[in-house]
Structures are given as C-alpha cells and as structure tokens.
Amino acid sequence: MATSAYWRTRLQRYRLMGNKCSTCNKIFFPPRLVCPYCGSVKLSESKLPERGRLVDYTVVYSAPECYETVIPYVVGLVELENGVKIVAPITDVDVNEVEEGMEVELTIRRLPEQLEGGMICYTYKFRPVIK
C-alpha cells in the first residue's frame, strides 16, 4: 500500500469509522465522498459499534503470496450492532469451529508487511467474543 493511501485511511485503521448521511440518515462503511443510498454529499464521520454477529463466512485455503503463512483463514460478513455489514478477516478462531451467528468483536492487528520507511501498518479484524 502506498503511504498516501495509508495516510488517507488512517482513521479507519485505529477505530472503525464509517459515514452517516445527513440527508437519508443511513450509516455505511467504508467511508465515501457520496452517499451510496441517496447520492448526498452531506456526510459526517460516524464511529461504528465494535461488536456484531457473523452472518456468513468463507474459509480461504488459497491465498496471495504474503498471506500464504496464515492459510487457511476465515473471511466473514459481520453485521454490527447498528445493522451495518462489514466484510473482514475473522481471527483467533479454528476454521472448524467458526459458525454463523457467533458473536464477534473488533480487534486491531499489525499487518505483516511494512511501508517504505519502516512505517508499521495496522488493519481491523474480528474475533469471537470470549464469554
């Protein structure tokens, strides 16, 4: 990832930030310049809930080069507590124990690669809620 792209999206990396549309009141993720529901540009930042439910998932057995060391891994569709849906990696779970409907929470993780200049990158994932 280029440094400029990393900088533009930095807020999303440390917290889960979406947008709220002032015209139709919908909340969405990832943030955009134009509301995908009504086309309005009257948007504000909206911090998203950090807990949700896994509504669907897939187990990835074949991965791009830099992810080969972590296959198999799980990519899930998470419905947050406010109804916003996010596609994200699911971590800290055995691929044989993952199931639809499981409660998950946000976790911020360091990416294996670094940017030029040694900048360390972080991204979001979800993990099962330990009860």
Ligand SMILES: [Zn+2]
């Ligand atoms: Zn809208």
